[in-house]
Amino acid sequence: MIEVNDIKKKFGRKQVLNGVSFTAEKGKITCIIGINGVGKTTIMNAIMNLTPLNGGQILMNGESIGKQSYEQITFIPDAIIMQPNMTIAESMQFMTDFYDSWNQERATELLDFFKLQESEKINNLSKGNRAKVNLLLGLALDVDYLLMDEPFSGIDIFSREQIAEVFTSHLVEDRGVIITTHEINDIEHLIDKAVLLDEGKVLTEFNSEEVRETEGKSVVDVMREVYQQ
Numbered sequence: 001m002i003e004v005n006d007i008k009k010k011f012g013r014k015q016v017l018n019g020v021s022f023t024a025e026k027g028k029i030t031c032i033i034g035i036n037g038v039g040k041t042t043i044m045n046a047i048m049n050l051t052p053l054n055g056g057q058i059l060m061n062g063e064s065i066g067k068q069s070y071e072q073i074t075f076i077p078d079a080i081i082m083q084p085n086m087t088i089a090e091s092m093q094f095m096t097d098f099y100d101s102w103n104q105e106r107a108t109e110l111l112d113f114f115k116l117q118e119s120e121k122i123n124n125l126s127k128g129n130r131a132k133v134n135l136l137l138g139l140a141l142d143v144d145y146l147l148m149d150e151p152f153s154g155i156d157i158f159s160r161e162q163i164a165e166v167f168t169s170h171l172v173e174d175r176g177v178i179i180t181t182h183e184i185n186d187i188e189h190l191i192d193k194a195v196l197l198d199e200g201k202v203l204t205e206f207n208s209e210e211v212r213e214t215e216g217k218s219v220v221d222v223m224r225e226v227y228q229q
């Protein structure tokens, strides 16, 4: 489990995170939801230990995050992660050289699933196909947790559906997935847990399936209630 406990982050005088707490479990998809600029990427960077905090702590499987966490966690930012002049094959080779946890079998399976050609240059891919390459490079690492910043942003409905399908397939298995989004509509059926952020705090955190069953509400219904208060 990843436990985010009361984290605080300031940029200059701006208090971006003001005591954010939530948990993300293995085998579940946790979605951090909030408007642009609310601090979603900052939370991802904090979990990756890429930004110093002004308070609070983050635990992974009961231990404070640190350099050793990188063997168990991968972050797929929304920006391209490889040199754009590389081909897909070259980026996979880079991953093989760099990471012990690279799983070529899974990478090949994902290539087929997404119908991507190894010889294509990343530069020449559409936005949706670049997102698929990013997802492939992350998912082919055998790690416990996968973090993805806005994986569906600006991607057409067909690519979206394909990417969504991967999340519910054996390719994700029992990993813990944390994604961020500012537009939940098309993906709410995918997620297990929603964490709603506003003004540096978590307004509410809930199991979307439970809320659907017990209260007959969708994630969007809860968002409307919470954000309109």
Ligand SMILES: Nc1ncnc2c1ncn2[C@@H]1O[C@H](COP(=O)(O)OP(=O)(O)OP(=O)(O)O)[C@@H](O)[C@H]1O
Pocket (backbone or CB within 6 Å): 011, 012, 016, 034, 035, 036, 037, 038, 039, 040, 041, 042, 043, 182
């Ligand atoms: N390195 C930085 N220096 C100064 N301010 C920063 C820095 N990084 C982020 N911020 C500010 O912190 C706030 C939160 O940024 P962050 O990128 O975490 O938001 P976000 O919720 O991910 O936004 P978006 O949905 O647009 O990606 C913003 O006001 C941003 O300008």
